[in-house]
Amino acid sequence: MYINDQDKHTVDNCRFCFMCRHVCPVGMVTGNEANNARARAELISMVARGFNYTADMAEVVYECALCGACTTQCCTGFDPLPFTKNARMEALAADIAPAYINDLLDKIEAEGSAYGPVTDEALLSEIASLPEKAETLLFLGNTASLAPESAVAAIKLLKKAGVDFAVMKSEPDCGMDFADIVGPAEEARQFAAAASEKINAFGAKTVVALSPDSAKMFLREYREWGIELNADVRTFPAYVLGLMNEGKLTFTASEETVTYQDPFRLARELHETEAPRALIKACAALKDMYRHGEEAISCGEGTIGLYRPDLTVLMAARRMPEAISTGASMVITACPTSYNALKAVGTLPVKSLEVFLWEHC
Ligand code: SF4
Ligand code: SF4
Known part of the structure; x- marks a missing residue:
């Protein structure tokens, strides 16, 4: 069993708690209680107590975007990501992972990557x-x-x-x-x-x-x-x-007002929120969304987009009105999956940080 004692401690606390459901990008778009950290914890707590780990449960485990918003929100210091990742190992070992996961694994193992060679x-x-x-x-x-x-x-x-x-x-x-x-x-x-x-x-x-x-x-x-x-x-x-600080790059400021979608891997996992903002502010005015920086709501970036693009589409569509409400004329993001997800919504122009900087350089 890959679900360990620390996981059991976490799920036994999370399963009675609703306090992070309002920041879960997946739960917000599916409206399915099972997609929040609490319900996933409840399922895993049952598995840890000897209940049958079913394919339905494994599907819920893979519907987590691993975005870490629940962890950041948690006042009591619990982190649902380790038990979710261990539950994935358990699902693969028990051969109950969804078919789309096995297909993706086959592709990565056969080709070395999910993306194929560069053709541009x-x-x-x-x-x-x-x-x-x-x-x-x-x-x-x-x-x-x-x-x-x-x-x-x-x-x-x-x-x-x-x-x-x-x-x-x-x-x-x-x-x-x-x-x-x-x-x-x-x-x-x-x-x-x-x-x-x-x-x-x-x-x-x-x-x-x-x-x-x-x-x-x-x-x-x-x-x-x-x-x-x-x-x-x-x-x-x-x-x-x-x-830029060494004077090797200079940027020309424009009159635009833009907003910035923090990729969760940069903002939450590497605590990098200020470097992209300093660069953007050298080029334009920046108006942040209500939840930004380490508290940003994911727009569907990350690995989940490779196997559940339907959820990514919903998450990006939910996030975009928050960008529009800032009054900005454009969303900037520093992550290729965020960029593609937001661009597909189509209601506000989206640029990658790299292209935005090059245009102002
Ligand atoms: S991570 Fe924290 S806020 Fe979320 S369910 Fe667990 S204990 Fe509650
Ligand atoms: S990691 Fe993100 S998607 Fe997964 S339960 Fe937490 S907030 Fe929801």
Whole structure:
């Protein structure tokens, strides 16, 4: 049984509590009580007491976006994510995970990633223009496939700043999606360790992680799993802010007012809320949504979009009116899955942070 004593302690407390249901992006759009942390805790507490773990329960476990809003909201310090991840391991071991999860796992195992090779001509051309090796590695992550125009803008920004950098011609998957699906299993650690070996072999002194998913993996999971990256790892917003503060990049301010959707991996898991805001404020006026920063409501980003895009569509549509209510003329986000989710809503223009900065550079 992968559900451990700490999980049992957490679920026995969460199952009597409703206090985080108003921040759960999935529960808010489905209206299904089972999607909140409390009900999921109740189900897992039953499994821990010997009840049959059914496929219906496993489906609910996979409907969590792992966004961490419940954890941030919890006044009593409980964190539903570890028991949710362990319940995923348990579901896979018991062969009751939803079919769409097994399909996605098969794809990742067969192709090495959920996204496939980079095919965007403009991005391939930018990558080809870079040196084979450099002191700084720009790790594109899933931005390369999900929002190649953002990756192009990121490369142009670093070129303009005069950074000696390169992009791996054959980048490994950082392992974030695999870890989200299988939980903290040894297979997830091995997947990440294999990626780390390729990144270390590149020999960069600094790794700039463009995608928040990769940044979170490198700075949190790799360290917790004892996987070493022999480089200083920086998030893209923090790195570019450093370039701006050193005078290597300058931005021209416009009259626009924009709002910013914090990706939960950056804001909650890496506590990075100010670097993107400092960059945006160099280019435009910023009007934040009511719940922002570490309290931001997810718009459906993360791994859940790979297997339950129907939920992502609903979450983005629920979040967009909050962006519109700020009076801003545009939403900026620093994460390719947030970008695609919000863009698909179509009621307010959406730009990635990279493209927005490049347009003001
Ligand atoms: S995480 Fe905290 S607020 Fe949410 S259900 Fe558990 S105890 Fe309640
Ligand atoms: S992690 Fe997010 S989606 Fe999952 S229960 Fe908590 S608030 Fe809801």
